[in-house]
Amino acid sequence: MKNLINLILWKVALGVLTLFAVSLIIFTGVQMLPGDFATEILGQAATAEAVAAIRESLGLDLPAHQRYFAWVGDLLTGDFGTAFSSGRDVAELIGPRLWNTVFLAGLTAMIAVPVALALGLICAVYRDSWFDRAVNFVTLASISFPEFFVAYVLMLWLAVNAGLLPVLSDVDINSTLSERIYLSILPALTLTLGVLAHMVRMTKISLVSLLENEYIETARLKGNSELRVLARHALPNAWAPVANVVALNLAYLITGVVVVEAVFVYPGMGQLMVDAVQVRDIPVVQSCALIFAVAYVLVNLAADVISTATNPRLLHPK
C-alpha cells in the first residue's frame, strides 16, 4: 500500500510538471503561429491602426514572457483570465462546455466500455469462431472510416431516413437530462464506433496471450470450463493492459472530438479550443489545453493505480 501511495504522489508531481510544460509549449506554439488576436479577428478588414488599438487594449504589445508569467500568476490565484474576443471570464466561458464534453465522453464510455470488454471477452473465449471474425472485421472497418464519414452515414440512416434521432445536438443549459441524452445519442454512437475497435482488440489480445500461459494450462487440465478459467485466472491479470487502453480512449474522448462536435453542432470544449486557436485568443487556448492535460493526467493516473493495485509484481518490485 505504501508503494501505491508513493506511486500516486510521484505521478501527481510529474503531472504538475507536465501541466507546466504543456502550458509553456502551447503558449510558445501559439506565439509562433502567424498573426495574433488583433490581425486574426479583423481578418481581411485589418488596418494597421485598428490592429494597434486592439493590441494595446489587450496588452499584446507587452513582451511574450511578461504576458506568460502574468497569466501563470493569475492562474495560481485561481483566475483563468479574460477571453480576448468576448471579454468574458474564461472560467465562465469554459464551464458549461466542459460539462458538455464530460457528459458526451461519459455517455460514450457507458456504451463503449462495457460493449468493448464484453466483445473482447467473447472473442477471446471463442477465438477464430465466425463471431470473432465478424467482430474483428466490423470493428476494423469502423475505425478505418474517418469520423465525419461515420457521422454522415449514421445521420443519414438514423436521422434523415428513419427520423429517429435529431441531426443537430445543440444541447444548452435548459436541456433536461432526457433531452440531453436524446440529443447526444448520435455523436455518442459515432464516437463509440471510433474507439470500440481499439479497446476490443487490446482486450482480446491481452486475454488471449494470458490464456496461452502455463498456469492457465494447469487450470484447464484441472477440468475447469474455459469461461471459468478466464474469469478466475486470466481476467485479474488482464486489468493492467485493459485499464491502459481504456484510459487512452477516455482521454481521446475528452480531448479529441472536434470533428464530431463540428458535425453535430455539439457545444463542447474541442470546438471552443479550435475557435480560440484560430483567432489566437491565448487565455482561452491556454485554459483549454490545461484542462485537457489535467484530464489526460488524471485518466492515466487512474490507469496506473489500477495496473499497480491489481499486479503484485508491480506493487512489490524486487
Added chain:
Amino acid sequence: MQWRPELSRRHFLGVSAAATLGLMGAPLRAQTGPKRGGHFRLGVGGGATTDTLDPANWKPFMTSYGHALHGYLTEVGADGVLRGEVAESWEASPDAKIWTFKLRAGLEFHNGKSLSAEDVIASLNHHRGEGSKSAAKAILASVVDIRADGPDVVVVELATGNADFPYLLDDYHLPMMPAKDGLADTSGVGLGGYVLEMTDFGVKASATRFANYWKPNAAWFDSIEVLAIHDATARTNALLTGQIHAMDRADLKTIHMLERNQGIEITSIAGTQHYTMPMLVDQAPYSNKDLRLALKYGIDRQQFLDTILRGYGQIGNDHPISPAMRYAAKDLPQRAYDPDRAKFHFEKAGLSGTKLSLSTAEAAFPGAVDAAVLYQQNLAAAGIEIDVLREPNDGYWDNVWTKKPWCTAFWSGRATEDWMFSQVYASGTEWNDTRWGNERFDELLLKARAELDENLRGEMYAEMQGIVHEDGGVVVPVFANYVGAMSRKIGHGTIGTSWALDGYRSTERWWFAEEA
C-alpha cells in the same frame, strides 16, 4: 438637396432574386399573405465561440442574428430602394458634405429607453476615433464630426462630399445602440423586432418578438433562433429533416441534388461578391504586364462558373465592378479564354519555361483549391506551367494574402464603385492587395467622386474599369451569387439582393406560410 426615396437608384445591386428562382424549375407555390407566429430556426454556415455582441467585429453569424435585434439608420429594401429605418428622412448640403438625419419619433429600445440623438451619435462614434478597434472604421473614415441638433436630429459632417453616404449607413457594422454615459451599450439591446433571449456563441442564439416594435408589418415570428452549423452536410441535413427552416451557403458541390427536392426552395442572390486571384505587381515576374495578360487570357471563366459555382454566378471581366452595379462598363469587351493569346503574351514576357506558383486554400472561398486545379489545367493548354500550393486555412488572410506573390482571395464587394475602387485599387491604400497603382486611375477616382453629373461619372468609372481590366494585377474570374435554401413552409416576398438571407433581414421579412 432633399433626398427622397423615389430618387434613389433602382438598379442599386439590382438583379432580382425572382429571376434566378425561376431557374430551379420548381413550381412556385401560391403565396399566402404574411401571418404571425411560429419559432423560426435559421442555420448559418459561420459562427464561432469567439463571436461577440459588439458590432465592431461582427462576422456572418452575428450579422444574421444582429439584424433581428437591431435597427439601422437606413435600410436597403427588398426592392433595392434605400429607405429610412431609424432615420425618418435626411437632407444633404449641396456639396454632399453635411448630412442631416431626422430620427423617427417614438422609437423604443428593448430596455424601455426612448431613442434620441445621443444614442445615434454614440453608436456611430463606437467605430470612430483614435482607439477604434472596429472593422468598420474605414467606412466612417471620412466623417469629421457628428453632432445633435435637438433630441431627434443628427448632423454628420464629412471631410469630402459623398453622395452615397446614406448607403453606407446600412452597413451591418452600424446598428443603433442605446448610449450609456456617452458610450454605446453593446450588450445586445436594440431597436429591432426581436429581444435577445439567449446566446451561446459558436452554437446558437435566440430571441423573442419585441412587443413594442414600431414596424407594423414586419418581424412575423414569435421567436427566432440562429444556429451556427459550419458543416455543409450537417446544415443540409438539418434543413431536410426540418430542424432548421432556412440556411445560407448551400453546398454548391451537391446543389444539383438539393434542387430536386420538392420541399426546398433555393435562393440565389446576385450581389457584388467576387472571387479574385491577386498578384503582387511590385514583384517580378508579376510586374510584367504581359504576364498578367497571359494569366488573364489563360483562365476559362465559363468552366469556372459551371464547375465551381454550378452556374450560380456571373462571369467576371478582371475588374471588381459587378454587372449589377450602377456604373458597370457595359461596353467593355468580355475577356474570353484564349490559350493562344495567353501563350503569345507569356512568350512576349520572355518567361517561357518559368514555373509560377498559385497559393490557395479553402479559406479564400469555397472551392478555391478546386478552382486553382482547374486553372492549372487551363494554363497548361497554353503551355504555362503553374504549381498549385495548398496553404493552411489557419491564418490564411494574415500569412498568404498580400504576402505570397500570387494567391486566391475574395471580396464581398462594396455598395458603390467609389467605395470599392478607393479601398482596394487606389495607389497605396492599405487593402490594395496587388500593390498596383496607376496615375490616370487615381486622378479619375478623385474626379468621379466629386462629379454630380451621372453620365460623366459613368464614363469615368467605365474608363477606370477598363484600366484595371487591362493593366491591373488581379484576375477576376467570376461574381459569385449568395446561394441559400429554405423550406417551402416559409413565406416571403421579393428577396432583397444587398446581402445573403434577404439583406440579412430574413427574420424580419419572412413568415410561416404553413405550420412548421
Added chain:
Amino acid sequence: MTTLLLPRRRRLPFRLTPSAALGVAIILFYAVLAVFAPQLAPYGEAEIVGSQFELWSEAFPLGTDNLGRDVLSRLIYGARNTIGITLTATFLAFVIGTGFGLWAAGKGGAVDRFLSTAVNVFMSIPLLIFALLLLALFGTSLVSLVVIVALLEATRVYRVVRAVAMNVMVSDYVEVARVRGEGLLWILWSEVLPNIRISLFAELGLRFCFIFLLISGLSFLGLGIQPPAADWGSMVKEYSALIAYGDITPLLPAGAIATLSISVNLVVDWLVRSRTQR
C-alpha cells in the same frame, strides 16, 4: 500489454491461414496498383476528361468527380500516394518510437523519467491542435507532413514499447546476459527486441489505420498532399457530401482504406498468433 507472454525467438512458420492469405492477396493487389499506377489507370491523375459527377459508364467505370476527373484513375493514383506516405510515416514512427522506448526501458532511471514525461506532455496536447502548432514550425511540404505524423504517432509507439520492454528487462534471460557481461546495446538488440515483436506487430496493425486517419485529418488543415495529387483520405472528404443523398461514390475511397486496413490487420493477427501459439 505489460503481462504479455514473452517467448524466445522461433522460426517463421510458412503456412498461411485462409484469412491471412486473403490479407496478403489484397495487400499485393494494392501494391501492384501503387507501383504500376501510370500503366493501369485509364486516365491521368489530374486530367479533366468528362463533365461533373458523371454516372458509371464504359468510358468512366466509376464515374467522374466534381471537376470531371475519372474516379477510377484517381483511386489508382491515390493508392500510390496514400500507401507511400502512410508506409513511410508508419516506418518512421516505429523506428523513432521503438528506439526511444527501448532506450528508456534499457537505461531506466533519469533517462526513462525524462523521456516518459516528455512523451506524456506531448500526448496530453490534443492531436489536432498540436498538428496546427507543428505546421507553423515546419511548413506545409510533403516531408513535413510525414515528419509531423511520424513524430505524433511515435509517442504512442513509445508508450507501448517501453511498457513491454520493461517487463523483458527484468526477465531471467536478460539477467543472464547481463551477468555474461553483454553491453546494453547488444541486450536490447538481441534479447529485448525479438521478444517484443509480437506487441510491436499488434500495435503496427492499428497504428497503420490511425496514421491513415491522421493524414486524412491533416488534409483538412491544409497540411497534406498537394493538389491535384489524389489521396484516399481527401477523396473521402471530397465526396462525403454526397452521402446525404445516398450516393455510394464516397464509399469507394473509404472502402479502399478499410479493406487495406483490414488486410494489414489480418496478416498482423496471423503473425501474432503464429508466435504465441505452440
